[in-house]
Amino acid sequence: MKLELTRGDITAQPDIDAIVNAANSELAPGAGVCGAIRRVGGPAIFEEAARLGGCPTGDARATSAGDLPNRFVIHAVGPVYHGRPEDAELLASCHRRAVEEAAELGCRSIAFPAISTGIYGYPIDEAAPIALATARSAANEHDLDLVRFVLFSAEDLAAFEAAAAS
Numbered sequence: 001m002k003l004e005l006t007r008g009d010i011t012a013q014p015d016i017d018a019i020v021n022a023a024n025s026e027l028a029p030g031a032g033v034c035g036a037i038r039r040v041g042g043p044a045i046f047e048e049a050a051r052l053g054g055c056p057t058g059d060a061r062a063t064s065a066g067d068l069p070n071r072f073v074i075h076a077v078g079p080v081y082h083g084r085p086e087d088a089e090l091l092a093s094c095h096r097r098a099v100e101e102a103a104e105l106g107c108r109s110i111a112f113p114a115i116s117t118g119i120y121g122y123p124i125d126e127a128a129p130i131a132l133a134t135a136r137s138a139a140n141e142h143d144l145d146l147v148r149f150v151l152f153s154a155e156d157l158a159a160f161e162a163a164a165a166s
Contacts, residue, residue: 001136001139001140001143001144001145001146001147002145002146002147003132003135003136003139003146003147003148003149003164004146004147004148004149005148005149005151005157005160005161005164006148006149006150006151006157007150007151007152007153007154007156007157008150008151008152009036009150009152010033010036010037010111010112010113010150011036011037011039011040011041011068012040012069013069013070013111013148013150014069014070015109016070016109016110016111016146016148017070017071017072017102017105017106017107017108017109017110018062018065018070018071018072018073018074018098018101018102018105018107018109018110018111019037019065019068019070019072019073019074019110019111019150020060020073020074020075020076020098020110020111020112020113020115021033021034021037021073021074021075021076021113022034022076022078022113022114022115022116022118022120023049023055023061023075023076023077024077025054025055025056025057025077026054027046027049027050027052027054027055027061027075028046028049028050029046031119032118032119033113033118033152037068037073040067040068041065041066041067041068041073042066042067043066044064044066044067045063045064045065045066045068045073048063048064049061049063049075055075055077056077057077057078057079057090057094058077058078058079058089058090058091058093058094058097059076059077059093059094059097060074060075060076060077060094060097060098060100060101061074061075061101062074062075062101062102062105063075071105071107072102072105072107074098074101074102074110076094076095076097076098076112076115077094078090078091078094078115078116078120078122079091079094079116079120079122080116080120080121081116081120081121081122081123087122088126088130091115091116091122091127091130091131091134092130092133092134094115095112095115095130095131095134095135095138096134096135096137096138098110098112098135099135099138099139099141099142099144099147100138100142102142102144103142103143103144107144108144108145108146109144109145109146109147109148110135110139110144110146110147110148111147111148111149111150112131112135112147112148112149112150113149113150113151113152114127114128114131114149114151114152114156114160115127115131117156124155124156124159124160125159125162125163128159128160128162128163128164129163129166131149131160132149132160132163132164135147135149
């Protein structure tokens with residue numbers, strides 16, 4: 001399994017089977033990653049997501065990718081950060097579940113954003129090692145070929161690179 005870290009736009013990953021949306025539990029359109037996915041992928045993604053009936057924190061659900069160049073969007077619901085041990089458990093769980101959903105759909109590759117680190121307030125330096133370790137472990141378990149983390153800012157990329165190096 002290959003692990004890649006890059007700075008960029010998660011909606012511009014044409015070589016990836018499934019991209020991950022940093023979703024809310026209602027699977028409703030939002031800002032940030034979710035907003036970018038809606039702008040590029042079109043309304044069909046979130047019309048399909050609305051029919052799924054939501055998703056609990058720490059879990060993930062899949063939809064088609066609409067107008068995106070990918071096969072699927074995996075909507076992973078990360079925790080709002082409160083500094084409690086269960087925050088880390090839920091963050092790990094949503095990464096694991098996203099990989100499991102992708103594998104069930106026959107995907108060989110998946111791209112993640114930095115889940116919960118925006119409006120949900122999870123400190124990037126705490127989130128990065130959890131996200132990397134969990135996604136790497138789950139991808140190995142499910143025989144995925146590629147896990148890519150697509151980070152929006154240079155600071156986020158640096159945090160993930162530091163976590164990957166340790």
